[in-house]
Amino acid sequence: MKAKKGNRLVPVLIHIVLIFLAFLCLFFFYVLLINATHSHADLQKGFSALPGNALLENLKGVANDGTFPMFKGIFNSIIISTSCAAICTYFSSLTAYGLYAYEYKAKKLAFTFIMAILVMPTQVTAMGFLRLVTNMGLYDTFYPLIIPSIASPAVFYFMYSYLQSSLPLSLVEAARIDGSGEFRTFNQIVIPIMKPAIAVQAIFVFVGSWNNYFVPALILQSKSKITVPILIASLRNADYMSFDMGKIYMMIAVAIVPIVIAYLLLSKYIIAGVTLGGVKE
Numbered sequence: 132m133k134a135k136k137g138n139r140l141v142p143v144l145i146h147i148v149l150i151f152l153a154f155l156c157l158f159f160f161y162v163l164l165i166n167a168t169h170s171h172a173d174l175q176k177g178f179s180a181l182p183g184n185a186l187l188e189n190l191k192g193v194a195n196d197g198t199f200p201m202f203k204g205i206f207n208s209i210i211i212s213t214s215c216a217a218i219c220t221y222f223s224s225l226t227a228y229g230l231y232a233y234e235y236k237a238k239k240l241a242f243t244f245i246m247a248i249l250v251m252p253t254q255v256t257a258m259g260f261l262r263l264v265t266n267m268g269l270y271d272t273f274y275p276l277i278i279p280s281i282a283s284p285a286v287f288y289f290m291y292s293y294l295q296s297s298l299p300l301s302l303v304e305a306a307r308i309d310g311s312g313e314f315r316t317f318n319q320i321v322i323p324i325m326k327p328a329i330a331v332q333a334i335f336v337f338v339g340s341w342n343n344y345f346v347p348a349l350i351l352q353s354k355s356k357i358t359v360p361i362l363i364a365s366l367r368n369a370d371y372m373s374f375d376m377g378k379i380y381m382m383i384a385v386a387i388v389p390i391v392i393a394y395l396l397l398s399k400y401i402i403a404g405v406t407l408g409g410v411k412e
Contacts, residue, residue: 163387166380174376189381201382203355204362209389211273211347211358212340215280216333220290222281224329227290228321232303242291249284253345261349271352280340286332293328294321330400337393359386 166174169183193201230242264275298321306316322329344360351357363383 167384171375189377192378204359208358212337214277215340216337219280219283219336220329223286224290231294327400330397
């Protein structure tokens with residue numbers, strides 16, 4: 132009887148811990164959304180768990196604020212993040228397929244080289260990258276923020292691991308026998324199989340690019356091209372006595388909407404992607 136009670140107690144404790152962790156994760160979003168509905172005067176009085184009536188006022192303040200062009204920054208971040216996610220996942224999948232499906236002498240050397248790049252921090256090459264971008268005439272453009280995403284060792288390794296567990300080489304050989312070209316095989320056979328992994332990595336790349344502050348701060352200078360992290364970071368330089376706290380919370384709330392939408396659209400693939408498939412050759 133004691134063993135049965137102990138077995139019943141374990142799932143209850145697990146659920147309690149999960150509910151507590153979910154509360155910790157969601158509580159701060161709740162505070163952000165609630166504060167975005169209050170005016171600056173209400174926020175000065177302290178935190179209120181109930182929504183306020185200044186939602187539209189704060190939203191209009193954000194839209195009409197020429198000092199912080201939030202919607203322009205969101206538009207720029209969407210362009211950069213979406214382009215990075217598309218380019219990174221496609222070419223990383225293509226590279227992983229090339230190393231997985233072909234046998235050649237430099238295969239192990241190429242894999243080792245890519246893994247060596249994985250441990251190299253961005254800050255080490257930042258100055259050289261900035262000089263290269265300046266010499267190429269790409270300073271203050273979106274290209275240096277998008278094009279380098281083609282080479283992502285972390286995404287490549289994830290895709291390579293997924294192919295090892297989900298793509299039988301016999302399927303590729305059958306496509307070749309039927310006369311399918313290599314790019315047609317990749318686009319019409321391999322890509323559909325890798326859809327869960329691509330969706331998962333698209334979320335990670337999109338969020339990583341959206342939250343990236345270091346590289347855009349080095350490259351972008353024009354106010355019309357700055358991204359959301361730079362806009363939010365610029366709030367620190369504002370005079371505390373002059374800015375509207377309700378409007379600030381609204382800016383942050385609006386800035387996270389695209390991330391939430393991207394997650395909701397692709398979240399159903401997370402479990403399928405993390406399990407890395409179940410087909411073995």
